[in-house]
Amino acid sequence: MRNKRLFKYGGIAASVILIAFGAGSIAMGAWGINTVRDNLKQEQIFFGDHATDPAVPAALSGKHVKTGSQAHEFAGVMRHHTLEATEGQVYAKMGRFLDSKGNPTSDEAKAAKDPTTGQPVENGKRNIWVTETAFTTALNTAYFGERVGVFGIVMGIALLLTGIGFLVLMLIGGALEPAKATEPDPARHPVTATN
Numbered sequence: 001m002r003n004k005r006l007f008k009y010g011g012i013a014a015s016v017i018l019i020a021f022g023a024g025s026i027a028m029g030a031w032g033i034n035t036v037r038d039n040l041k042q043e044q045i046f047f048g049d050h051a052t053d054p055a056v057p058a059a060l061s062g063k064h065v066k067t068g069s070q071a072h073e074f075a076g077v078m079r080h081h082t083l084e085a086t087e088g089q090v091y092a093k094m095g096r097f098l099d100s101k102g103n104p105t106s107d108e109a110k111a112a113k114d115p116t117t118g119q120p121v122e123n124g125k126r127n128i129w130v131t132e133t134a135f136t137t138a139l140n141t142a143y144f145g146e147r148v149g150v151f152g153i154v155m156g157i158a159l160l161l162t163g164i165g166f167l168v169l170m171l172i173g174g175a176l177e178p179a180k181a182t183e184p185d186p187a188r189h190p191v192t193a194t195n
Contacts, residue, residue, distance in 0.1 A: 018163030029152025068146025091129035
């Protein structure tokens with residue numbers, strides 16, 4: 001009897017903990033999504049016009065970037081523009097410097113020298129990638145943060161429903177109540193007369 005009572009109260013406590021964690025997870029997920037969206041709004045990022053820039057999705061033309069999904073789309077637009085500016089070359093494929101004819105090279109000895117500093121002339125197009133990578137990383141982090149918030153809400157709902165289900169089983173369903181004794185079936189146990 002004592003063990004059954006211990007299991008019953010333990011089950012109720014576990015249910016309450018699951019409900020509390022579920023509610024907390026939902027609240028934290030919603031807070032995370034809200035924080036991402038507030039930070040994106042502050043940056044005042046707007047999509048260009050689809051009519052003049054085909055890289056911009058028509059549905060987002062001129063819109064303010066306010067969600068993680070929109071930030072992810074904007075990062076894609078930036079990558080498209082950067083590839084256009086660098087003639088299809090990614091950062092790792094570009095030379096670090098420019099030679100005397102303006103061609104990229106990674107050989108410092110072949111690089112043209114800046115007349116005022118004497119240092120090799122940097123490949124400016126390569127530096128575009130540095131800026132693009134920093135900005136798109138921030139945008140994609142916003143997207144990731146929003147997705148984590150959604151995951152937190154979904155997991156919170158699962159925990160909440162699990163906790164409520166256990167609580168219902170414990171309190172109403174009588175999951176740990178002893179089985180009722182039944183009378184033996186006389187047909188299965190015939191009475192025999194003794195002398």
